Amino acid sequence: MLKGQSALVTGGSRGIGKAIAVELAKQGVNVAVNYSGNREKAEEVANSCRKYDVEAFTWKADISKEEEVKTMLKEVTSAFGGLDILVNNAGITRDNLMMRMKEDDWDDVMNINLKGVFFCSKAAARTMSKQRSGKIINIASVVGLTGNPGQANYTAAKAGVIGLTKTMAKEFASRNIQVNAVAPGFIATDMTEQMSEEARDAVLSQIPASHLGKPDDVAHAVTFLASSSAGYITGQTINVDGGMVM
Amino acid sequence: MADVEERVKGIVVERLGVEETEVTREARFKEDLGADSLDVVELVMELEDEFDLEISDEDAEKIVTVADVVDYIQAQQ
Numbered sequence: 001m002l003k004g005q006s007a008l009v010t011g012g013s014r015g016i017g018k019a020i021a022v023e024l025a026k027q028g029v030n031v032a033v034n035y036s037g038n039r040e041k042a043e044e045v046a047n048s049c050r051k052y053d054v055e056a057f058t059w060k061a062d063i064s065k066e067e068e069v070k071t072m073l074k075e076v077t078s079a080f081g082g083l084d085i086l087v088n089n090a091g092i093t094r095d096n097l098m099m100r101m102k103e104d105d106w107d108d109v110m111n112i113n114l115k116g117v118f119f120c121s122k123a124a125a126r127t128m129s130k131q132r133s134g135k136i137i138n139i140a141s142v143v144g145l146t147g148n149p150g151q152a153n154y155t156a157a158k159a160g161v162i163g164l165t166k167t168m169a170k171e172f173a174s175r176n177i178q179v180n181a182v183a184p185g186f187i188a189t190d191m192t193e194q195m196s197e198e199a200r201d202a203v204l205s206q207i208p209a210s211h212l213g214k215p216d217d218v219a220h221a222v223t224f225l226a227s228s229s230a231g232y233i234t235g236q237t238i239n240v241d242g243g244m245v246m
Numbered sequence: 247m248a249d250v251e252e253r254v255k256g257i258v259v260e261r262l263g264v265e266e267t268e269v270t271r272e273a274r275f276k277e278d279l280g281a282d283s284l285d286v287v288e289l290v291m292e293l294e295d296e297f298d299l300e301i302s303d304e305d306a307e308k309i310v311t312v313a314d315v316v317d318y319i320q321a322q323q
Contacts, residue, residue: 129288174284 001227003028006080008073010034010063010120011090013042015189016139019215020087020222025049025056027223029085032076033058036090055080063090063116073123082131085226086124088117088161089139091154098152106153113157114164121168125177134177135226138165139218140237142185142245158183162237169235178234182221185241187213209242250297250323251316257296258312261289271313293319 007024011017012033021031022045031049035042035058042058049056059075061068077083091113094105121136128134143151144158161181168179186192186203192212195203204210221240224230239245255269262279275281281289290306293299293315299322309315 126291129284171284174282 001027001229002085002223004030005084005226006030006032006076006082007085007087007226008032008034008076008083008120008124009087009089010116011036012045012087013038013058014045016184016187016215016218017087017089018045018048019219020089020139021045021056022048022052023216023219023223024085024087024226025052025054027227028052028054029226030055030080032056032072032079034061034063034072034090036060036062063120064111066119069116069119069123073120073127077127083124083127084131084133085135085137086120086128087137087139087222087226088120090116091139091157093151093154095150095154097150101152109153109157110160113154114160117161117164121164121179125168125172125175128177129172129175132176134172134175135230136168136172136177136179137222137225138162138179138181139222140165140181140183142183142239142241144183145237145239146245165237166235173234178225178231180225180230180233180235181237182218182225183237183239183241183245184218185213185239185244187215187218187240189215207242207244211242213240213242250319253296254293254312254316254319257292258289261285261292269312271311271316273312274310275312276310297323299323 007029009017009021012021013035021033025031033042033045046056046058059072061072063069094109138161140161141158143155144162147155165179165181218240221238258269259266262281264279273279290301294301297319
């Protein structure tokens with residue numbers, strides 16, 4: 001259903017972004033993998049995508065810089081002759097308790113996790129609105145809905161992404177662009193691997209499904225939202241969290 | 247500078263999906279050509295690309311008719 005379409009996945013070199021890029025490729029989508037630092041990892045992801053007989057390439061850009069984003073979107077759009085799907089996945093954490101959180105920690109997270117979504121979506125919307133079709137999928141987080149001690153910056157940014165999703169959905173609906181968010185719960189990635197067993201057990205006790213999610217669980221929700229099956233769904237946030245937040 | 251006017255009209259026809267005969271100098275984008283506010287924003291962006299200029303929000307707000315656009319671009323060039 002998605003065969004021959006094109007997508008840009010920000011922060012696509014590892015974790016959830018990697019799973020999304022590869023899953024889209026599996027569905028026959030040409031994929032541009034954006035990364036900020038790790039070119040090698042990003043190239044590996046592009047290689048994995050090409051196994052499914054699609055076009056794939058990597059593009060380095062700091063999404064918190066509008067000029068870099070504009071250039072990236074121009075390149076991606078001209079390489080693929082348009083852009084059907086934007087997945088705003090790139091995100092960072094700079095956790096600390098509120099009273100110890102530095103201004104830089106706040107700004108870095110806001111700039112990447114929220115402003116970056118604004119820049120990428122703004123640039124993509126230009127192409128998509130001309131096409132009169134497009135899908136923007138923002139990777140939020142359930143902590144953007146619930147709050148989480150130690151993540152004032154991250155939760156504020158993710159809540160911001162959910163609000164931005166709704167506004168974009170309203171602004172772009174008449175252009176046949178659907179904008180939705182996917183809010184992962186606890187997904188097994190490099191980040192959660194590092195948790196202590198105690199912290200892990202504490203998290204698991206909050207998950208009715210009583211196991212962590214996989215990056216693929218998130219990727220499947222994204223590919224559904226990217227498909228024409230989800231054409232009448234816009235402005236929504238789908239939690240992929242084993243029932244943690246309802 | 248008929249060239250500017252022709253190019254502007256061409257963009258308006260394509261973007262708003264209206265007939266060329268409707269796009270007179272006096273035609274108002276919203277009232278006569280059925281543009282909504284998003285159409286106007288898209289039109290401004292396309293004109294910026296086509297004529298390689300930047301139209302500030304303040305100036306964009308003053309645009310009502312086709313002639314406003316043509317005159318504005320000619321004044322900028």
